Amino acid sequence: MSGTLPSTFRAAIVNEPxxxxxxxxxxxxxxxxxxxxxxVPLKAPEHGQVLVKVxxxxxxxxxxxxxNGQVGSQFPHVSGHEIIGEVAAIPATEDHWKVGDRVGGGWHGGHCFFCTQCKRGQFQLCQTEAINGVTMWGGLAEYVLLRREALASVPTDVDPAIYAPILCAGVTVFNSLRNMGIRHGGTVAIVGVGxxxxxxxxxAANMGYxxxxxxxDPSKRDxxxxxxxxxxIDKNQNAxxxxQKNGGADCIVVTANSGSLMTQLQAGLTRGGTLLALSLVGPTAFDTNTLITQQLQVRGWPSGTPIDAEEAIDFAKNFDVHCVVQKFPLDRIQEAYDTIDNGTVRYRSVVIM
Ligand SMILES: [Zn+2]
Ligand SMILES: [Zn+2]
Known part of the structure; x- marks a missing residue:
């Protein structure tokens, strides 16, 4: 590797779940x-990988x-899948990315190109999908090895701290919303303002809904x-x-960590409406009677591919979609994480390397 790279780098390691x-x-x-x-020792990128300075x-x-060990990661582990950085080294076989390119890594960390879903171009559904910071070490470190096919190109004129969360949080809501087939002018309810x-x-507002x-929290009204x-609508009101006074929601997007809330809010859909679940809450009950008779849908959506991330960034730039962030240096990662764990963050903690 280039002589300008260090032999070790600092990583925020979690030794046991x-x-x-x-x-x-x-x-x-x-x-x-x-x-x-x-x-930890800095490794040179192998064929198919790119070394990124976060x-x-x-x-x-x-x-x-x-x-907390809920998704099968191996420990010791480094998480982090909302990454913006610069390509620091490439293998001799790399013919697309160049050292110095500004890139992003999100939830989707790589795909095989050969399974049925990949052959159909649905890379985010790859049967052997790699996930940054889950199946491999992620971006809560000074350097990270990312797979070439899963990198998004990031413009250099956006603030990396504000745009890093677009790589997961942003693309997840942008890409799911735009694939729900909601009629223009329809009503979209967003559950959980985090x-x-x-x-x-x-x-959603800038898409015209x-x-x-x-x-x-009533303090999040303004x-x-x-x-x-x-x-x-706050907790003191009947959502x-x-x-229903508004005619029912065409789509209810649940980002809050509550299965019982999903169960309850199903009744807030208009006929033919869709409940979009975007929080990992596990098994949850739905009323199949109204699902059938009112032709309702319950759907999920797994983030997106690099082009989805690039379009989520582009949309955010064009319409001034702005992630509100609290910045922390790597040394204060514990504090940054705890604000997420205890729900006090407004609205995203970002570690700056
Ligand atoms: Zn595949
Ligand atoms: Zn995420």
Whole structure:
């Protein structure tokens, strides 16, 4: 590798998965997620990989699941899948990316090109999909090895701290919304005004939908209206009643971590409407009677591919969709993570290397 690269780099390693009350730990068994900033050897990229020097790396709500061992990552582990950085080294076989290119890495970390879904061009459904910061080490480190086919090109005139969360939170809400077939002018309810939700409100409003935001916290009313919602429903109001007064939602996008909320809000859909689940809550009940008789749909959506990320960034630039971030240096990653874990972050914690 180039002589300008260090032989080691600092990574925010989690040595063993956390075990918290949310994942069934009894009070005397609770083991919080603990980061250790560790120097690890820098490896040269192999064929198919690119070495990226990380500039900014967001912490996603799913990192809590990942670091509590819920999605099968091997420990010691480095998570992080909202990465913007610069290509620092390429293998001799690399003929597309160049050292110095500004790139992004999201949830989608690589695909095989040969399974049925890949042959159809549905790379995010690849049967052997690699996931950044899940099946491989992620971006909460000074350097990360990413797969060439999963890199998004990122313009150099955007702030990496503000745009890093677009690589997962942004593309997840943008790409799912644009694939739901919601009629123009339709009503979209965004449930949970957090990292994903505050971006979903902005994307949906700029896509031309009437947006109703639903959250617990009355103090998020003004900000939600500023993000583009026409109305904000807090925990003291009956969300289903308000939605039905508006004719029912064409789409209810649930970013809040609550299965029972999904069950309850199904009744807020208009006939033919869609409930889009974007939070990892596990098994959840739905009323099949109204699903059938009112032709409702319950759907999920797994983020997107590099072109989806590039288009999510482009849309954010053109319509001033703005991720509100709190920046932390790598040394303060524990604090950055804890704001996500305890729900106090407004609206996304981003680690700046
Ligand atoms: Zn994510
Ligand atoms: Zn595949």
């Amino acid at each position: 956390g075990h918290t009350a949310a994942y069934g730990a009894k009070p005397d068994e609770v083991r919080p997620v603990k980061f250790t900033i560790t120097d 500039i900014a790396s967001g912490i996603c709500g799913s990192d809590v699941h990942i670091l 990292g994903l939700g505050h971006l979903a409100v902005q994307y 009437k947006v109703i935001a639903i959250g617990r 900000e939600s209206i500023k993000f583009g919602a026409t109305e904000y 289903v009643e308000v939605l």
